[in-house]
Amino acid sequence: MSTIEATAAKITDQPIVEQLIEHTNAEMEKVNELLLSRVDSHVEMVPEIANYLISAGGKRLRPMLTVAAAMMFEPRDNQHVSYAAAVEFMHTATLLHDDVVDESDKRRGQLAPRKIWGNSASVLVGDFLLGQAFMMMVEAGNLDALGILSRSAAIIAEGEVFQLSKAKDLTTKVDDYFEVIKAKTAALFEAATEVGAMAGGASEADRTALKKYGAELGIAFQLVDDVLDYGGLSGTIGKNVGDDLREGKMTLPILHALQNTNDVDAQFIRENLGDPEANEQTVARVVAIMKESGALKVTLDRAYEHANLAKAALAPLAARNGAHILIEIADYCVERAA
């Protein structure tokens, strides 16, 4: 086996997420540098909170998608770096605000910032990062890309309000659920890949393909998150499992279980939906009902469907630089819950 073949074999043996990290590494270093320089402030809480989250080892999936999308074409002037950093700041701002809204105690495996610095600082530093995201976009100088990202900011917030208004609402439909996840999650994935394509100078058709890829991947990603919230397909009970139940979030596993179980079990779910004190035993029974009614399996099946749509969107571009990584990432996003 020649050296080249050995290297190729080594690369393909790597888990796909490692391949994505390696593929985008040089550009992501620029992104990280930009992120750090943009949270610099003499107001100490700003870099403290922002860096706490940024360095907490989030996967940086969204900015990597922006960079990888750009790298399929011919990125110039580091626009893709600015866009990727803006996408990560928008995501970080959303996390800060979501933790306040959901009263979360944990984020990325450590204490949520609001538990250390308080809700007020979390809200305000989120606002700061949003402002910085737009400043970076302005500096990149593309009004179209700015339009895409500002629209997604409004859509994300609107989707979160919709989700909030549907909490514990037993009349919630499956369509409502999909509307929520398209807005609160898929909108940023969609914007991330679309502005990446733009920064690479993609054609209209290629840009549309990347936009579609991001949107479908985002839907799949959130469906999987909503399965993971109940311990994944195996339904393993651990810490944080059942948070969506406690918050009364009407996710697909809940909606499906309510529709496909007996009256007694459905009543049990209804009684515990939105009870912040629901204990491990209660969650375990809800998870058992979900497994029995096929709710977790059905949700994961829907995730596979959308992952397949994401892959199909990129199929015409499969020969482009790094496209195979993005295609395989779609499977990875679903498999983490299987």
Add this chain to the structure above:
Amino acid sequence: MSTIEATAAKITDQPIVEQLIEHTNAEMEKVNELLLSRVDSHVEMVPEIANYLISAGGKRLRPMLTVAAAMMFEPRDNQHVSYAAAVEFMHTATLLHDDVVDESDKRRGQLAPRKIWGNSASVLVGDFLLGQAFMMMVEAGNLDALGILSRSAAIIAEGEVFQLSKAKDLTTKVDDYFEVIKAKTAALFEAATEVGAMAGGASEADRTALKKYGAELGIAFQLVDDVLDYGGLSGTIGKNVGDDLREGKMTLPILHALQNTNDVDAQFIRENLGDPEANEQTVARVVAIMKESGALKVTLDRAYEHANLAKAALAPLAARNGAHILIEIADYCVERAA
């Protein structure tokens, strides 16, 4: 007296704020229409909360400043309408988030939205309005103006974090206070008048004059607000008086009083600073200390200084359409506390 003279006399008899309203009325109707159309959402809480605040009879001073600044020159394509609406949305988003941060019960003379719809909805609808503000700016199509407004969004948030970090901090300096108010209040006034001038096609020099006017007016405005929080120069105790004391805000009246009173009174202020339960009697004694030490008078004097700087900035443009109104508005902003 001819009809024209009679009309002129009538107009000049009007309080200056009425003159500003009348002067900007036709354009502000377009702004209001745009605001209403942009909070339209099938997610009911979005228009409910936004309209509750927007129709609560805020003065709309900031968007009126944008419109009036544009009208001094030759506004085209309704860019000034988009900018004014964006400025008002940014302001409304700030109010929603501030009420959460300050745990306020009242806003614009009625219950604060967070007391009706909760903190979560207030945070998220604020985010939605911020996204909409940027979308409107993008549609107006001017990257320079977008840069000014996105920068001010980051500065406002950074200033609010700084204020939060200085709460109850007895080492706070007068310079820190001015840094806070320049960021949290003056930055939006400054942006409002600068983008207004840009929408009117002002020259570089005129745009700088309007920017300076807005910045100084904003400083004066906040100084006055901080005097009004202790009942104005008369120190009249009423509802909400002393909120800044209860929140531990290190405003100039507090800083000056601490420096210019006897040890016993200074100790009394220190003991009650940041006590959310401080009662009317306590506030009355703090106000009495402020009056005796000249803290309210000194703060108002500083407000007059900055109002004068605002007027001076516009002096070279005094002959332009409506300039005299903006010049007089500077006095009005201070006199409301005298």
